[in-house]
Amino acid sequence: MIDVQRLRVLRAVADHGSFSKAATALHLTPSAVSQHIAVLERSLGAQVVARSTRGVALTPAGQIMVGAAESVAAELAQAKQQVEQLSTGRAQLTVATFSSGGRHLLPGAIPRFMAARPGTLLHVREGEPEHTLPLVRQGAVDLALAYHFDGPLPLGPGPSSGLQWVSLLEDPLHVVLPEGHRLAGRESLDLAELATEPWVLGCLKTEAYLRRYAERMGFEPEVRGTTTDYFFARSLVAAGVGISLIPSITLVPAVPGVHTVPVEPPTPSRHIGVATIRRRGDQPLVAMFIQALREQALHH
Template sequence: MLDSRRLRTFHEVVTTGSFTAAARSLGYTQPAVTQQIRALEREAGMPLFTRKGRRMCVTEAGQALARHAEDILGRVRDAQQQLQALARLRAGRVRVCAFPSANATLIPDAVATLLADHPAVRVELQEAEPPESLHRVLTGACDLALSFGYPGLRAEVPPQLAEIDLLEDRLVVLLPAGHPLVRRRAVRLAELARERWVAGCSRCRVNLLRICAEEGFEPDVVFSTDDNLALQSLVAAGVGVAVAPSLVLSHLNQRQVTGRLIEPNVVRRVGAYALRDHVHLPATQLVLEHIRSAAAARNGC
């Protein structure tokens, strides 16, 4: 059985290129590093380093171990982070990572009712677009993630995660004040084929290209941003029109911007994700329950 502490020392020696540099990086003495490498070589049953003159070289066995060391250490690190996350959840602290429009709508509604009913629960909020938010759950950097997917563009959910459907978020087109189509309740994207466009996050941009292609045109994307406020401001300034989720309509901060439904109906699915081992813990269940209630209220709008 390889000792993980010695494996970490070995990885540092390979990365830095010398026992001396590894000792400096790890805060060890050089004899301590040498002692750990010798012990690891005994565990491996063969030398991991040789010297050619004044140069230290990694042996064939060392090269084989080095190829696995980073992955092994990464898995150990992920396990430690997930255990730390579990300890925080048992103490009633839940770290939620959500995309911007959910942070501006679903999360405030959910946290307000949660704290009214359960003031001892503590929620820490992070912001990230998918798939980064799901990666944070997997590595233990957060406990619960809100993510979204478009038809035909949904990424496969890792088997370690439980998926909880929340809502269907209908897409709208954002138009500047004075645009001729503002007078309409809903518009077809083909009617905007000659417009300039402002695109959202990378996943949203891919979806924009897809739904415009279905309408028979390629949008002239002149600007891209994953900042909802910037996107609204660009539309208000007349830079272009944009497609956005209905969730942003409740926090439009530009009087010069109007949202109109898209025909035919285009939606994205919004869901919550947590490690399967954590989803039934009381703190996680409470936060999920209130997020689902907030989503149901939005669904009913």
């Protein structure tokens, strides 16, 4: 018999990369964490973590067991939700979203969903994908409106969780220039043409993309401003601090004093979609909310 608590400990070790950090997160001692892992390994007859001076890493057997741990956690969270629904008599759905996606997609999707399922208790949690996707795989939220750029989904630390990804829309990035800029009249721009420009960026992931592109093109971008808000970034462009790279859905509402120019192909884009656990993707409430998001995405 595999103890659920030991699976929980293993998952914490995988997430944090060390016994001591896992112990802190679980309010245990490192010795207690080590004992839980040792007992788990004896019960399985296999090593689940490889220990080294740099910390610990999952073995293939450990990766299998962490996947099982996440499945168990998600099932328990769902069971708890179902019990709560029995006591309240109302269905519940918890949706996670990143800020700009929530601002532009949820306000149209929620009324569609609620019209079809009136009385549902809807909860919304905001966070970046690297924080919300682990919540999906743990069963803490039912689905997450998320995005990624040219790499894989930002699943965070730990092994692949078997998430199901439903694409909603492509969100191409645009160059935002101050009015009167020498390139403001262009129909499109190659980012290489902007090698000498100062930049204001509204997202760390956009900055990471720009730096990867600049490295390939052989220049170092001069970043004069970083924010976590695309509207603020455009306001700084209007004030003359620099130029910016902004996703298209965040170009509304308009900011006076700026001019927007598309990026030439291959155009950098955010890939926006919905993440669920595979076995939850076909549940009625989840499926209905995804459909409402799909319909709203058609407007963009």
